[in-house]
Amino acid sequence: MIVNVLAISGCTSPALGAVLSIMKKIMNLIQIIVPILLMISLAFNLIKLMGDPDNKKLLPRIKNAALATVIVFMVPVFVNVVMGMLGENFSVSACWESISNPSGTPSYINPYGTKKQQIVTPPSEYEQGVAGRPLNEAEGIRSEQYGKMSYSVYVPKDATTNMPLLIWLHGDGGSSGGSQAQTLGKTAASLGIPAIIVRPYSPNLGSSGNPGWFEGGHLGEVKGIIDEVCQKYQCDTTNINVGGHSRGAIGAWMMVSTYGNFFHSVAPVSCCSSRGFKPQNFKGVKVWAMRGSGAGSGYSSDDTYGHCMNRDVNNIKKYAKAWHYTILPGTTHGGAGGNALTNKEMIKFIFTN
Numbered sequence: 448m449i450v451n452v453l454a455i456s457g458c459t460s461p462a463l464g465a466v467l468s469i470m471k472k473i474m475n476l477i478q479i480i481v482p483i484l485l486m487i488s489l490a491f492n493l494i495k496l497m498g499d500p501d502n503k504k505l506l507p508r509i510k511n512a513a514l515a516t517v518i519v520f521m522v523p524v525f526v527n528v529v530m531g532m533l534g535e536n537f538s539v540s541a542c543w544e545s546i547s548n549p550s551g552t553p554s555y556i557n558p559y560g561t562k563k564q565q566i567v568t569p570p571s572e573y574e575q576g577v578a579g580r581p582l583n584e585a586e587g588i589r590s591e592q593y594g595k596m597s598y599s600v601y602v603p604k605d606a607t608t609n610m611p612l613l614i615w616l617h618g619d620g621g622s623s624g625g626s627q628a629q630t631l632g633k634t635a636a637s638l639g640i641p642a643i644i645v646r647p648y649s650p651n652l653g654s655s656g657n658p659g660w661f662e663g664g665h666l667g668e669v670k671g672i673i674d675e676v677c678q679k680y681q682c683d684t685t686n687i688n689v690g691g692h693s694r695g696a697i698g699a700w701m702m703v704s705t706y707g708n709f710f711h712s713v714a715p716v717s718c719c720s721s722r723g724f725k726p727q728n729f730k731g732v733k734v735w736a737m738r739g740s741g742a743g744s745g746y747s748s749d750d751t752y753g754h755c756m757n758r759d760v761n762n763i764k765k766y767a768k769a770w771h772y773t774i775l776p777g778t779t780h781g782g783a784g785g786n787a788l789t790n791k792e793m794i795k796f797i798f799t800n
Contacts, residue, residue: 478523485516588625593672596665598647600676601628603636606643611686611711611798614645614673616660618693618718618784630788638791640798645676660691660698661721666705669698688797690714692784697721700759704728712797716787717780719755726762734770735793736760737786739778749780771796 489512496505586604590597603610615631628646635642649665660666673687688711691699696715703713704725712733738756739749760772773793775783787793 474523474526478520481519482516485512485519488512489516588629590625591675593647593675594668596647596649596668596672598645598672599625599628600680601625601632601644601646602680603632603641603643606641606680608681609683610641610643610680611688612643612645612673612677612680612682613688613690613797614647614669616647616669616689616691616695616698617649618691618695627788631794634789634791634794635798638795638798640795642798643676643680643682645672647672659694659721661701666698666702669702670706686711686798688712688714690716690787690797692716692787693718693780700724703732708732714787714793714797715756715759717749717783718752720759724759724762726759727766729763730766731768732766733796734760734763734767735773735796736771737773737775737783737790737793739775739780739783739786742777742782743779747780749778749783751780769796 489509492505492509492512496502496509499505586602586606589600589602591600592598613631613635615627617627625646628644631646632642632644635644647669649660660669669689676682677684677687687709689699689702690713691697693716696718697720699713699715700718700720701724703710704720704723705728707728708731710732712735713729714735714737716736717738736756736759738752740753741750742748756772760770764770771793775786778786
């Protein structure tokens with residue numbers, strides 16, 4: 448079973464977040480509607496009292512209506528104050544505060560940020576092919592080299608110009624990725640979407656003290672690979688996409704944080720963003736985030752990344768063109784990565800408008 452969950456920053460449980468969000472909305476409606484009705488009743492009884500000053504039955508009604516108005520208005524205020532005082536000491540109060548302040552800056556964001564990097568080659572300078580013109584390329588995997596970084600390219604059967612592109616970033620211990628690129632490409636082809644799949648290989652990922660795609664400064668190399676492939680295969684420059692698993696997911700988040708809506712969509716699986724993350728750069732970008740839950744332990748369990756992925760989704764959702772957050776019950780960290788390669792619903796979302 449696949450469960451799509453609206454994630455709320457600060458909530459340890461998506462279910463708790465959903466319940467408290469509903470309670471909050473109901474309480475807000477009561478705080479607005481009930482005092483209005485009570486004030487109407489109060490005004491009506493005051494008018495009646497002015498017309499009949501000797502009617503002693505009206506005075507208790509007026510007092511009760513006034514008291515009820517104050518109580519109904521103040522109860523939500525009291526609840527918010529109490530929850531605020533409890534803060535993050537309790538999961539319920541932490542979740543309640545996150546619902547009350549959804550746009551707050553998460554603590555993991557580095558306040559000094561990072562400068563947006565210059566795009567090596569703007570899409571306007573790519574050589575544009577005639578849509579649908581055959582490329583005369585045989586289906587299969589090509590092994591290429593960009594500087595010190597090798598990468599695999601999957602070219603689908605009956606490849607033409609103007610095809611969409613997906614670049615997929617691996618996690619710790621990742622090796623040459625021809626098989627992953629081919630699996631993603633064949634899954635897309637089964638949906639009637641011929642696409643170029645690029646799978647770069649970072650040899651230092653998985654080593655001791657591994658800095659990762661973003662921390663190791665590899666985003667520029669990834670962007671350079673995209674430029675190189677799009678020049679060669681004349682890809683659709685309006686449909687360039689990025690995704691990745693584990694540390695590759697960090698790279699995927701940060702590619703969009705750095706290059707913004709150069710990307711059509713992003714699919715981070717089983718990990719979160721890094722320092723200097725800029726949610727506002729996701730404006731106009733489609734996002735499908737996914738992780739496992741309820742299986743494995745330690746770093747083999749995707750629940751380890753639940754809290755920070757919730758925060759990332761919560762922070763980009765008001766900017767993204769469209770977004771999904773999928774949790775796979777009973778799935779480990781590695782299992783979620785494998786699921787992504789054949790998840791037709793996600794892959795269709797990535798390539799379509």
